[in-house]
Amino acid sequence: MITHPFVRLFSRYLHEQGLPSTQQREAVASVVFSSDEHLSVGDIERRLHQDEHRIGKATIYRALELLVRSKLVEEHDFGEGFKRYEHRLSREPVHEHLICLECGRVIEFRSEEVKRIEDWVLDAHGFAPARHRLEIYGLCRECRDAGVELPERGLTCPIEAV
Amino acid sequence: MITHPFVRLFSRYLHEQGLPSTQQREAVASVVFSSDEHLSVGDIERRLHQDEHRIGKATIYRALELLVRSKLVEEHDFGEGFKRYEHRLSREPVHEHLICLECGRVIEFRSEEVKRIEDWVLDAHGFAPARHRLEIYGLCRECRDAGVELPERGLTCPIEAV
DNA sequence: GTCCATGCAAACCTTTTGCACTATA
DNA sequence: TATAGTGCAAAAGGTTTGCATGGAC
Numbered sequence: 001m002i003t004h005p006f007v008r009l010f011s012r013y014l015h016e017q018g019l020p021s022t023q024q025r026e027a028v029a030s031v032v033f034s035s036d037e038h039l040s041v042g043d044i045e046r047r048l049h050q051d052e053h054r055i056g057k058a059t060i061y062r063a064l065e066l067l068v069r070s071k072l073v074e075e076h077d078f079g080e081g082f083k084r085y086e087h088r089l090s091r092e093p094v095h096e097h098l099i100c101l102e103c104g105r106v107i108e109f110r111s112e113e114v115k116r117i118e119d120w121v122l123d124a125h126g127f128a129p130a131r132h133r134l135e136i137y138g139l140c141r142e143c144r145d146a147g148v149e150l151p152e153r154g155l156t157c158p159i160e161a162v
Numbered sequence: 163m164i165t166h167p168f169v170r171l172f173s174r175y176l177h178e179q180g181l182p183s184t185q186q187r188e189a190v191a192s193v194v195f196s197s198d199e200h201l202s203v204g205d206i207e208r209r210l211h212q213d214e215h216r217i218g219k220a221t222i223y224r225a226l227e228l229l230v231r232s233k234l235v236e237e238h239d240f241g242e243g244f245k246r247y248e249h250r251l252s253r254e255p256v257h258e259h260l261i262c263l264e265c266g267r268v269i270e271f272r273s274e275e276v277k278r279i280e281d282w283v284l285d286a287h288g289f290a291p292a293r294h295r296l297e298i299y300g301l302c303r304e305c306r307d308a309g310v311e312l313p314e315r316g317l318t319c320p321i322e323a324v
Numbered sequence: 325g326t327c328c329a330t331g332c333a334a335a336c337c338t339t340t341t342g343c344a345c346t347a348t349a
Numbered sequence: 350t351a352t353a354g355t356g357c358a359a360a361a362g363g364t365t366t367g368c369a370t371g372g373a374c
Binding site: 009012013016069070071072077079096098100101107109111113114116117118120121124125126127128129130131132133134135136137138139140141144150154155156 | 171174175178231232233234239241258260262263269271273275276278279280282283286287288289290291292293294295296297298299300301302303306312316317
Binding site for chain 4: 185
């Protein structure tokens with residue numbers, strides 16, 4: 001396995017914090033930096049084992065905690081019951097997610113509107129935004145083209161009319 | 163305990179689906195409809211027991227699943243490791259959340275910008291939005307006034323400058 | 325009377341923690 | 350060599366499931 005060049009950024013962060021940069025931490029970082037997907041811990045573990053790294057799950061979790069703290073990696077929860085991780089290098093640092101309810105595909109997009117909302121929120125509520133999460137769930141073009149439709153099982157009488 | 167009037171909406175939904183409306187289901191619904199907070203399953207269980215309802219956790223989970231399916235209740239995950247539930251009656255049907263990282267307070271707000279983003283997403287990506295989640299995490303006015311500041315522990319060299 | 329729901333406990337899954345051992349600096 | 354990390358297994362915490370019993374219609 002080839003160590004990803006960005007791993008040295010992480011090593012630098014660790015040294016700044018007075019923490020040792022270990023083989024395991026670098027291996028986890030390399031896997032995350034080498035993918036543009038949103039990886040689960042299971043995904044990461046699988047890739048490490050493929051590359052002949054014998055590494056404990058606990059160590060992966062501990063390395064991810066440091067990666068997130070360094071701000072080189074972002075943690076996501078798309079409501080699947082587990083977390084996903086994506087690195088923040090060579091891509092838009094701030095972006096939002098479209099998540100297809102049919103195929104699970106994740107599409108990233110950027111929007112200045114959110115910045116505008118954050119400004120408004122500070123103004124109107126005195127609330128100082130630190131970070132946000134905008135996820136839109138729906139059907140991607142491919143699934144729509146394939147004729148997929150979303151089931152609708154709510155109360156037949158719309159709430160608004162009550 | 164007084165059963166909340168909106169519970170009959172839920173009963174109606176259950177009958178529409180050919181499902182029985184039981185005491186337990188109505189009790190869970192009543193608790194959720196009687197609060198404007200974002201309740202955890204623990205919160206709900208506690209309130210039921212206060213009101214002399216002996217009801218199993220599994221039943222609460224199963225009732226909540228039906229409430230969510232009926233669209234009378236919305237499920238949220240604010241990244242605490244468990245879900246929260248809020249009803250959708252007598253409040254803005256679509257609203258976003260501000261979550262204070264210090265005190266956990268949740269503030270609701272409405273924004274038309276999100277609708278605009280959804281329109282754009284369909285246009286630009288062919289992605290048909292079904293629902294969304296916009297959460298802004300930061301510091302509420304009260305915590306800011308109390309002098310709270312958020313710790314910043316990322317890499318000192320900004321990524322953008324690498 | 326037929327289904328379906330309930331309650332309890334066990335199972336499940338992801339994530340966290342304790343501890344003896346090992347590697348880093 | 351001192352300090353901190355690793356691996357394993359056990360624990361934790363929220364949520365789901367199996368099954369015998371009980372309630373709704």
